[in-house]
Amino acid sequence: MHAMRAFVVVCTAHALIAPPVRLRERTAPRATSGDYLAGLGQSTIEEVDAVVIGCGPAGLAAAVELKRRGFDRVVALERREAPDEFEVAKAYLYLVDRRGQRWTDAVGATDGIRARGVSNEGFSLTRIYPDEKGIFPTKPVLARPGAAQAVWIPRASLLAALAERAAHDGADLRFGVSVDGLRAADDGAVDIACGATTLRTPLVVGADGARSRVRDFLAKELPASSFEPRELASPSAGLTYKMLQVPPSFDVTNKTDGSSFTTRSRDAYTVPSRSTKPNTRRLRLGLLPSRDPELPRTANIIRPANHEIWGCATGAEVREFLRSEFPQLPDAVVSDEACEAFAIAEPGAFPSPQYVETVAATVGAARCFLVGDAIHAFPPDLGQGVNAALEDVKTLGDVLDDQNAVAAYQAARAPAAKAIAHLVQRGFPYQYDQSVWRQRLFTVGLVGRVAANALAAKLLPEKIAKRVAPPPAAFSVIDGEDYVGVWKHIKRATRATAALAVAVLARAVI
Numbered sequence: 001m002h003a004m005r006a007f008v009v010v011c012t013a014h015a016l017i018a019p020p021v022r023l024r025e026r027t028a029p030r031a032t033s034g035d036y037l038a039g040l041g042q043s044t045i046e047e048v049d050a051v052v053i054g055c056g057p058a059g060l061a062a063a064v065e066l067k068r069r070g071f072d073r074v075v076a077l078e079r080r081e082a083p084d085e086f087e088v089a090k091a092y093l094y095l096v097d098r099r100g101q102r103w104t105d106a107v108g109a110t111d112g113i114r115a116r117g118v119s120n121e122g123f124s125l126t127r128i129y130p131d132e133k134g135i136f137p138t139k140p141v142l143a144r145p146g147a148a149q150a151v152w153i154p155r156a157s158l159l160a161a162l163a164e165r166a167a168h169d170g171a172d173l174r175f176g177v178s179v180d181g182l183r184a185a186d187d188g189a190v191d192i193a194c195g196a197t198t199l200r201t202p203l204v205v206g207a208d209g210a211r212s213r214v215r216d217f218l219a220k221e222l223p224a225s226s227f228e229p230r231e232l233a234s235p236s237a238g239l240t241y242k243m244l245q246v247p248p249s250f251d252v253t254n255k256t257d258g259s260s261f262t263t264r265s266r267d268a269y270t271v272p273s274r275s276t277k278p279n280t281r282r283l284r285l286g287l288l289p290s291r292d293p294e295l296p297r298t299a300n301i302i303r304p305a306n307h308e309i310w311g312c313a314t315g316a317e318v319r320e321f322l323r324s325e326f327p328q329l330p331d332a333v334v335s336d337e338a339c340e341a342f343a344i345a346e347p348g349a350f351p352s353p354q355y356v357e358t359v360a361a362t363v364g365a366a367r368c369f370l371v372g373d374a375i376h377a378f379p380p381d382l383g384q385g386v387n388a389a390l391e392d393v394k395t396l397g398d399v400l401d402d403q404n405a406v407a408a409y410q411a412a413r414a415p416a417a418k419a420i421a422h423l424v425q426r427g428f429p430y431q432y433d434q435s436v437w438r439q440r441l442f443t444v445g446l447v448g449r450v451a452a453n454a455l456a457a458k459l460l461p462e463k464i465a466k467r468v469a470p471p472p473a474a475f476s477v478i479d480g481e482d483y484v485g486v487w488k489h490i491k492r493a494t495r496a497t498a499a500l501a502v503a504v505l506a507r508a509v510i
């Protein structure tokens with residue numbers, strides 16, 4: 001059934017994705033050694049123009065971008081067996097926002113993504129209560145007008161769309177290949193061990209995620225540069241997560257009158273537990289909009305390590321917990337298998353917000369670029385992982401023709417990586433029921449900033465208002481504004497507020 005779905009996905013994608021941009025042929029410089037057999041007992045050398053390592057969203061987008069920029073032989077390597085494997089642990093939804101769409105627009109992929117996703121326009125959340133409050137839709141409080149055009153798309157669907165596009169454009173995608181050996185070749189290129197062959201390339205894109213091997217390789221080759229991730233503290237770092245699988249559509253009980261209500265895959269739901277007091281049992285299951293009525297859905301469960309749900313060691317214990325906390329969910333909603341899978345799944349932990357300072361470098365004569373989680377990783381508080389990655393790829397494409405592409409990419413993306421890590425650190429970290437009081441304090445601060453910004457906007461010219469009282473960082477980020485600019489405004493406003501506080505205090509004392 002899985003293969004069948006993959007087949008349907010591949011067939012329909014052709015029709016969905018806009019025709020590729022016309023390719024400008026270009027032959028990138030080749031390694032000069034004509035030797036295809038590097039020696040006895042060694043593997044065959046395959047000379048290519050670019051190698052992308054990792055086929056997550058960043059890597060697949062980079063493959064598309066390299067083809068678009070005229071690179072001829074582009075190979076992308078991925079250790080997973082298939083582009084769109086459904087991985088329960090990674091079955092989250094991406095919200096491709098304005099920032100990410102700058103790249104998808106540039107390559108004409110936005111329509112294809114829209115066709116597999118659900119628009120954020122008119123986003124509403126239906127609450128399914130465990131008591132007589134019943135079931136009713138609500139509007140989110142923090143809806144951003146700028147996010148109306150954003151698209152919800154499951155990771156697997158986004159990867160399928162991008163892989164299809166990259167293959168269609170002529171990129172050579174190789175799955176089931178785990179890269180562990182990168183080596184600086186004698187002639188200035190980089191050699192990458194890839195099964196029985198060795199790829200020799202003058203251009204490497206490291207898109208292999210937060211624990212990047214490409215980054216390790218660069219750190220080894222260039223010990224003077226800084227490739228060590230810098231970690232920042234965050235209230236959401238280290239939270240435990242697991243995914244609970246549910247059917248695309250299922251019946252729940254409307255506890256107002258006992259009637260049955262059928263959920264739709266395209267709608268978003270939140271399912272609060274019977275425990276409402278802040279304690280180690282209170283929970284909310286969240287389901288985000290998914291277009292494909294065939295794709296299973298997952299409720300992300302993200303809670304501190306002391307939550308009781310993590311104590312469930314068997315499927316039966318998970319079932320017991322669900323029955324007692326979620327009487328609105330009939331047993332059929334979560335299968336016995338899903339309970340069991342949840343119980344035995346290895347829990348994930350959110351990373352600390354982190355960034356690296358060197359994001360591109362030259363090894364010998366080979367140009368190496370890092371994109372995506374390899375240069376910035378953080379908890380998904382602001383949903384920026386995929387959007388930051390696509391912005392990296394857009395910048396990479398824009399500078400590739402540059403004589404000094406490495407320096408240009410470094411100058412553009414290193415500050416951005418640092419800024420987004422800091423913005424996530426402050427943006428919206430208390431969404432996971434970590435601490436009621438801090439959550440409240442954070443909300444008060446947020447409301448205060450919104451009010452100050454609204455007031456400043458009324459009284460002052462726009463530019464000055466933005467300096468004195470910028471909107472909350474989370475808003476500007478979601479609106480697609482430049483990370484570096486947003487962070488600069490926030491820092492300045494924080495300093496101004498501190499100075500003001502000191503002045504007020506001083507007056508009070510004197």
Ligand SMILES: Cc1cc2nc3c(=O)[nH]c(=O)nc-3n(C[C@H](O)[C@H](O)[C@H](O)COP(=O)(O)OP(=O)(O)OC[C@H]3O[C@@H](n4cnc5c(N)ncnc54)[C@H](O)[C@@H]3O)c2cc1C
Nearest residue numbers: 054056057058078079178179208209372373380383385386
């Ligand atoms: C629970 C959770 C929820 C999240 N929710 C969101 C969200 O709502 N919105 C959002 O934007 N982001 C979210 N993120 C973050 C998001 O997943 C990442 O930011 C995004 O996937 C980064 O893309 P990437 O391509 O850089 O890295 P990845 O998606 O990690 O892809 C890297 C790829 O490289 C492959 N690889 C790694 N090493 C090798 C190797 N040696 N050889 C071959 N292949 C290799 C891996 O198999 C993987 O496929 C979430 C993350 C988590 C953990």
Ligand SMILES: *[C@@H]1O[C@H](CO)[C@@H](O)[C@H](O)[C@H]1NC(C)=O
Nearest residue numbers: 134135136254255256257261
């Ligand atoms: C739940 O039941 C109540 C009472 O009959 C009704 O008013 C409400 O609309 C129902 N909710 C849904 C989503 O059907």
